[in-house]
Amino acid sequence: MTKSAGASRFRGSEAANGLAMISPTATFALLLLAAPLATIFIYSFMTDGYLEIIRDFTFANYVEAWTKELYRVIMLRSLGVSLAVTAATVLLAFPVAYFVSFHVDASRKSLWLFLITIPFWTSYLIRVFLWKVILGYNGVVNSGLLGIGLIDEPLTFILYNVNSVVITLAHAYAPFAILPIFVALEKIDRSFLEAGRDLGESPFMTFLRVTLPLAMPGVISAVLIVFIPTVGDYVTPQLVGGPEGQMVANLIQLQYLKLDNYPMGSALAVTAMGIVTAFSLLFLFLNRRYLKGAK
Amino acid sequence: MTFSAEKSNMIEFKDVHKYYGDYHALRGITATIKAGEFFSLLGPSGCGKTTLLRTIAGFEGISSGAVMIDGKNMEGVPANKRPTNMVFQSYAIFPHLTVAENVGFGLRKDPRSAAEKAKAVTEALEMVGLKGFGNRAAHALSGGQRQRVALARALILKPKVLLLDEPLSALDKKMREQMQVELIKLQRQVGITFILVTHDQEEALVMSDRIAVMFEGEIAQLADPETLYRRPNSRKVADFIGTMNFLPAKILSEADGKVEIDAQGFGPITLNAEQVSGAASSTGASVGFRPETLTILFDGQTAPDRESMAVVEEVVYYGDMTYYDIKLDGSDQPIRLSMRNVFGRPVLDIGTRTRVAWAPGALVVFR
Numbered sequence: 001m002t003k004s005a006g007a008s009r010f011r012g013s014e015a016a017n018g019l020a021m022i023s024p025t026a027t028f029a030l031l032l033l034a035a036p037l038a039t040i041f042i043y044s045f046m047t048d049g050y051l052e053i054i055r056d057f058t059f060a061n062y063v064e065a066w067t068k069e070l071y072r073v074i075m076l077r078s079l080g081v082s083l084a085v086t087a088a089t090v091l092l093a094f095p096v097a098y099f100v101s102f103h104v105d106a107s108r109k110s111l112w113l114f115l116i117t118i119p120f121w122t123s124y125l126i127r128v129f130l131w132k133v134i135l136g137y138n139g140v141v142n143s144g145l146l147g148i149g150l151i152d153e154p155l156t157f158i159l160y161n162v163n164s165v166v167i168t169l170a171h172a173y174a175p176f177a178i179l180p181i182f183v184a185l186e187k188i189d190r191s192f193l194e195a196g197r198d199l200g201e202s203p204f205m206t207f208l209r210v211t212l213p214l215a216m217p218g219v220i221s222a223v224l225i226v227f228i229p230t231v232g233d234y235v236t237p238q239l240v241g242g243p244e245g246q247m248v249a250n251l252i253q254l255q256y257l258k259l260d261n262y263p264m265g266s267a268l269a270v271t272a273m274g275i276v277t278a279f280s281l282l283f284l285f286l287n288r289r290y291l292k293g294a295k
Numbered sequence: 296m297t298f299s300a301e302k303s304n305m306i307e308f309k310d311v312h313k314y315y316g317d318y319h320a321l322r323g324i325t326a327t328i329k330a331g332e333f334f335s336l337l338g339p340s341g342c343g344k345t346t347l348l349r350t351i352a353g354f355e356g357i358s359s360g361a362v363m364i365d366g367k368n369m370e371g372v373p374a375n376k377r378p379t380n381m382v383f384q385s386y387a388i389f390p391h392l393t394v395a396e397n398v399g400f401g402l403r404k405d406p407r408s409a410a411e412k413a414k415a416v417t418e419a420l421e422m423v424g425l426k427g428f429g430n431r432a433a434h435a436l437s438g439g440q441r442q443r444v445a446l447a448r449a450l451i452l453k454p455k456v457l458l459l460d461e462p463l464s465a466l467d468k469k470m471r472e473q474m475q476v477e478l479i480k481l482q483r484q485v486g487i488t489f490i491l492v493t494h495d496q497e498e499a500l501v502m503s504d505r506i507a508v509m510f511e512g513e514i515a516q517l518a519d520p521e522t523l524y525r526r527p528n529s530r531k532v533a534d535f536i537g538t539m540n541f542l543p544a545k546i547l548s549e550a551d552g553k554v555e556i557d558a559q560g561f562g563p564i565t566l567n568a569e570q571v572s573g574a575a576s577s578t579g580a581s582v583g584f585r586p587e588t589l590t591i592l593f594d595g596q597t598a599p600d601r602e603s604m605a606v607v608e609e610v611v612y613y614g615d616m617t618y619y620d621i622k623l624d625g626s627d628q629p630i631r632l633s634m635r636n637v638f639g640r641p642v643l644d645i646g647t648r649t650r651v652a653w654a655p656g657a658l659v660v661f662r
Contacts, residue, residue, distance in 0.1 A: 138308075189385060191384075192389060194352075194383070194387065195398075197373070199380065199400050199448065200401050200404065202373075205403075209403075214391055243426070254373075289391075290391065
């Protein structure tokens with residue numbers, strides 16, 4: 001077969017049609033996602049000079065990122081916050097998803113999902129600001145608790161620290177956890193649950209042995225969807241984190257915009273991405289038995 | 296396998312009613328199923344047969360009446376505490392477990408050692424013809440294999456009653472016929488009471504010791520397959536089970552266990568009283584008979600009992616059988632007649648006049 005015959009066959013094929021169809025999106029993704037990522041990756045191996053970036057290949061940025069006490073503390077804090085947010089969000093989202101899937105009349109389910117996503121109609125920034133109002137020194141929580149006499153003076157541990165970051169992020173990401181778990185629960189054939197009961201298990205044991213394992217693909221999606229973006233969240237720690245609630249995104253922003261140290265900022269960003277990827281892959285590996293081939 | 300002469304009652308329904316809102320799904324079911332019996336609930340979809348089965352399993356509550364299993368009232372007893380196991384229509388094989396884990400699912404509280412349980416699982420798989428399948432993933436099984444896993448998973452718990460909810464409907468014809476025979480053998484081997492729900496009358500006739508035919512939430516007739524086929528108690532049951540011809544008839548007199556009727560195409564006949572069924576109705580009586588109870592007489596053959604003349608209107612050739620639609624002299628309605636094709640016997644043409652043999656004993660009169 002000649003080369004041109006092969007080429008004309010390709011032009012008419014389904015694969016060519018498919019590629020043509022995705023090419024605008026692919027171009028967009030390449031330009032706005034892959035290219036900036038590649039730029040950051042390249043920056044991270046360069047040297048910072050005064051007012052310019054010196055094109056010298058170096059590992060110095062990474063050595064600093066991995067050894068400096070401050071960076072390590074902030075990276076570990078970011079991971080800790082993200083894990084806490086993930087745990088809280090997924091644990092609280094599961095009962096909601098379970099309730100909507102199993103106890104809400106089929107005709108009302110879409111209404112419930114609509115209500116769950118309503119907070120998303122408000123800007124993320126405004127929602128974070130509102131948490132400031134709720135958790136503040138003279139905020140809703142404190143004045144409420146003072147009013148009913150449960151506390152004598154306002155609580156200070158709920159704003160401008162790690163706790164407030166966790167609370168705010170958990171609220172912001174709740175729908176992202178509820179939806180995949182709901183979808184996984186919806187897919188469970190109800191005769192599996194009857195089979196569990198029929199084979200002698202109580203409702204609780206049927207949940208543990210049948211419902212939960214079958215919902216795990218949804219739980220795994222929820223964990224990743226919450227964990228991956230929260231590690232790098234910038235707005236929430238900036239607004240409600242206070243000095244001791246700063247996370248790695250704030251550090252990267254500081255390097256880039258305040259200190260004008262692009263290579264250091266890039267090295268921190270790549271490091272954070274690497275750690276998140278490693279954690280996610282490890283998590284997927286530990287849960288691989290729930291993800292194989294089941295229909 | 297031996298049973299005492301008098302089989303005990305395994306399931307008793309006592310005037311069971313079930314409402315879904317305003318919908319009356321079960322309307323006063325009263326029936327008894329004996330221990331060790333292969334019992335079928337047969338009826339068209341929506342007749343309540345699956346609902347009735349699910350009241351035994353404990354998946355449906357009842358609105359009034361009582362369901363007894365082995366002499367115990369099951370009211371308030373949850374599904375997991377009932378001595379029944381079910382083979383679901385969809386088989387409900389857990390997709391996250393292997394075949395062996397599926398079969399052993401119900402053994403968690405079994406006090407036996409892990410090794411003994413594993414042995415029981417192996418034996419159960421062997422019994423249903425799936426030896427060596429234990430480590431397969433459940434989702435990699437064919438329909439027939441899933442069904443065998445479902446059977447093994449239920450039977451390993453040695454239930455008093457095995458409930459089968461249309462277990463063969465998802466299989467192709469050949470597989471279905473093979474599984475019918477296997478289920479009958481399995482039932483004889485384990486001696487457990489089997490209750491089968493089906494809408495396939497042929498399946499029910501082949502497999503069951505007794506059949507309850509249900510229409511609209513009620514049991515229309517409960518009998519063994521032969522009685523059901525030969526002496527259906529209503530036109531509706533007769534219509535549902537196999538093919539039955541109907542011709543209008545008039546009841547002339549009833550006395551001393553004898554009934555005189557005048558049936559279209561047959562003329563005046565005297566029948567036994569037990570051949571008449573159904574309550575008196577205003578629409579007029581009819582006489583029913585199966586296609587195979589009429590025989591076309593060829594040259595030189597004589598009727599053992601009665602003989603009439605008829606015209607062939609339609610011929611349908613099936614290879615082993617030929618179906619004729621014929622009109623008896625004196626009747627304006629075609630009736631179906633089936634003949635086994637014997638070597639050397641011709642298939643008649645449309646329009647042929649022929650003699651037809653019949654027997655009064657094969658007729659059923661519906662009032």
